[in-house]
Amino acid sequence: MSELFGHTRAHVGSRHALITPHNHVPSVVPGITGATTIILINEAMGAKFAQLLVTFEKGGRAVFRQHDLQVFGYVISGEVSLMLAGRKEKCAAGGYFYSPPGQVCELLSPKAGTQLNLFQKRYVPNAASPAPRSFTGDAAKVKGTPFLGDPAANLKTLLPDDPAFDMAVNLFSYVPGGHLPFVETHVMEHGLIMLGGQGVYRLEDAWYPVEQGDVIWMGPYCPQWFVAMGKQPATYLYYKDVNRPAL
DSSP: OOOGGGOOSOEEOSSEEEEOGGGOOOBOOTTEEEEEEEEEEOGGGTOSSEEEEEEEEEEEEEEEOOTTEEEEEEEEESEEEEEETTEEEEEETTEEEEEOTTOOEEEESOOTTOEEEEEEEEOOOOTTSOOOOOEEEEGGGSOOEEETTEEEEEEEEOSOOOTTOSEEEEEEEEOTTOBOSSOBOOSOOEEEEEEEOEEEEEETTEEEEEETTOEEEEOTTOOEEEEEESSSOEEEEEEEEOSSOOO
């Protein structure tokens, strides 16, 4: 998709945004060194969470230690070591982790070019539940389910379905021609990154062609709908806020 003569597919509005890889400008983020970091979504846009894309050089490192901040990381490509809850693990492509607030999380010894998508959110406690625990997983080992019974749309839930968590992160995959069954309009906001394939996303009253690497923010009550197009399956990773009172 050419972006000559000042044209861009990017759009930033009051209730939704589209950011493409052509729009990326790196930021210096405390705690992340030896990496190119793109702040894709954050409060300056109107969101109540942050989404970052981090591409490590050899010897890069990241440390997250804020007392009220929770972090979810998904390895898009490459491999990195993870220090979480006193244990060290390897995370390769498709691996993911959750670090609860108040817990130090470190990413160490990445292979050059390792790329991660990070979601960060200030934790909202639930008096009826204990604080959430740290969590790691591998998307390849998570069983997907047909979304609302439709085998053309497959949903993988990556975080536990537990009221202690105030956020959810899922993988959604569609065969070509697969689509959401209706235009969703709800209180939950989303941050989304296309991991593969292409399609068209409806956001409010606009339709956007999207492809691998594109990022979308959807604010509360933004009408939204997606259809996968082309010859390859389309997959995206997305965040949403969950499990807290309406008022």
